[in-house]
Amino acid sequence: MLSRIADSLYWLDRYMERTDNILLILRTEYVLSLDEGTERSNSWQPVLEHFTTANRAQLDALSMNTPEALAFVVADTGNQNSLRALLTRARENARGAQDQITKEVWEQVNHIYHSIHADGFEDGLKDRDAVRLLDGMTEMTTLYRGVASGTMPRSIGWSFMNIGKHTERCMTTLDLTDRYLRAMDYDLEDQKDILYWRQLLLSLSGYELHLKSYRNGQHTRNVVDQVFFNRHFTRSLRYTLDKIGHYLKDVTDANPTQESEVLNRFFGRMHSRVRYADLDLIGEVTPEAFIRQMRDDLLRFTNLLAQAFFSYA
């Protein structure tokens, strides 16, 4: 496969996954913002800080204005990380790799692109019907996942797409958890109410699994265990790294070069850091240091991946 195509497929799925993640977070935040008396401050500031390129003035103007904040995250092309910008970039990548994705995948990406660029698209955000719009978008991105999974051949291109998807997912989980832990000074013994954690778990589609899996009242430890180490939870660090490892093996087996050996060794070390860790260990090194180390590792991993496979320009 052409290096340029591998690069495009990797980024296609990263952008699609990022869109998916932000949609889920937006929906959760929006619905919870309608409840009075939750732990939530009703401010959009954390979301805007984390997932957009808003400057100070924009943060001040938008934080308490739900329709405007939503419009900024979803549709404002001045925001480099808006869903509209992400999906446009996803389509550009799909376009460049059109001969390596199936016609069905291309048509779905193209359909999403045209839907979010249709006249009056943002109007749905202004009334009280934002959930319908967010759900509509989620439906389209979910369809993309289904179509890709149903039609893409399981060749190396599929592996690059999946590495992209799970890398993005891993980063989101790490960032989002960091936000919640930072707010309580990374103290694992601070027993927050489950309502505090519910928001994080809903944003990661993990609330139901949590209720089923964790019975005791140590919510903070339980949640951290779930999002870092639970190998059945599809957005945990453990699960996403397992998946990256699986697809990386396909890719490196097919390309046994020196660079891919380096990449494999590095990934192995990073993977072990999660695989053979537990809450006690995190307590020792502190959650903050653990998260920082993971974030640095992930960044280094993506650089090595690009060096090994995407060097073409």
Place this chain on the structure above:
Amino acid sequence: MAKVYLFRVRRPAADWEKSGKFRIFGNNVLLPTHFLTNIQHMTGGSPFEQYPLRPGFWDEMISDGSVRPEYRHTFDTLRQLSAEDLHQKDKLAAELFMSQGITFTVYSEDKGIERIFPFDILPRIIRGSEWDLIETGIRQRLQALNLFLSDIYGEQQILKDGVIPAELIASCPQYTRQVHGIRPAHDIHVHIAGIDLIRDADGKYYVLEDNLRTPSGVSYMLENREVTKRLFPDLLSANRVRMVGNYPLLLHQNLLSLATRQIAHPVVVLMTPGVFNSAYYEHTFLARSMGIPLVEGRDLVVDNHKVYMKTTQGLRQVDVIYRRIDDEFLDPLVFKPDSILGVPGLMSAYRKGNVVLVNAVGNGVADDKAVYAYVPDMIRYYLNEEPIISNVPTYQLSDPDAFRHVFDNIGSMVVKKTDQSGGYGMLMGNKTTEEEVIAYRKQVEADPRNFIAQPIIKLSTVPCFLDGRWQPRHVDLRPFALCGPDGIRIVPGGLTRVALREGSLVVNSSQGGGSKDTWIVED
């Protein structure tokens, strides 16, 4: 059969109508009342009722007041449909093009807007026997053009024998000295050609232009057919329309057979300038239909006169490049030094015969508009045959007599630049002001070699569904020919381009043109 008389209305139309013998019909055209009854009888109140023929032009559907046999079945079906039904089909067609991404992007105010190329739902229909003549004619023409290219980049016998004036070639900007002496694989220069044909008022086909470099539009030929299958599934099978869908397979076979390395699986790639090219959709379409990689210049590298592509598994040698990049962008070391679309060193690999370029480099000399005038002579010279399809009469403006004749009769002439296409840089004598003619004449006087003139051809008309009714619009036809070691194959059909503006004779998509599906039906 009733004879049709068509008149442009000069005296007040009401006077004509009062006589009872005529009625105003459609676009200011009077028809004899007995003919009107015929049409009304035929159309039964459908949008066809308002179909106003353009006098003096060949209409592909209507002849002598009745529907031509090849259109009869289609006509009978369409007249059952109301304007609303047709609108729905029109809408469906647009949606199909949009959802498949068969679009081009118009950039305005920082925002890309996706547009589709206009498509008209009624197919253009050609009888099988007529098509067979077209096919033989194109085959003959391409044989001669190929021999010409081999000759002109080799011995130049045709110049020595004085059939074509040497100064014409010497002054041709498309003549590429860098490829002189290079013999491409199997001596084939033109692998893929699009020959533009038109039908004049006398019903005969003429060659308007040869496209021997990177002719585009074949994906529209194929996609138009797929869309028509959705719009009129029954009509297609009932009319026994010849198949065009095997084009990508034929092309792929041809490309594979050109490889010079004796290996089981030669590597064939399609090279595109990138996603911003207006024909990018076509590049992806062809690459996907053939199952070959779609590469850009930056994906390729030349090492030791061999071309490689950069894959995740390292470098892989490339045997055949179907390139959709113009000659001058291919290799910055030989042509434009500032081009980043090409591959440095590509021409050295080409010269060594380590890579096949499709089409060959330097073909522009054979489709230059001034050289075009000599194609009939080439056919006589190389093949000792008479041309089967004629050229449109062409005046070389470097000839003073021709120059005088053209500007004395400018009202019926079109003047074109020899190195321009896409409908740019030309002067339509019947649609211009005196000042424009004077200004243009000055341009021609400054550089007469770069201009030719042709009489304005009365392109035939076909009904198009516009603004809720059928209206005649002018069309041309671009069949696509594939030349390989095993001979020349032409898929039965082609791209019918339509000038959608009323009265316009310019069919280019950049100038408000659209397209139609083209059916070749058994007689």
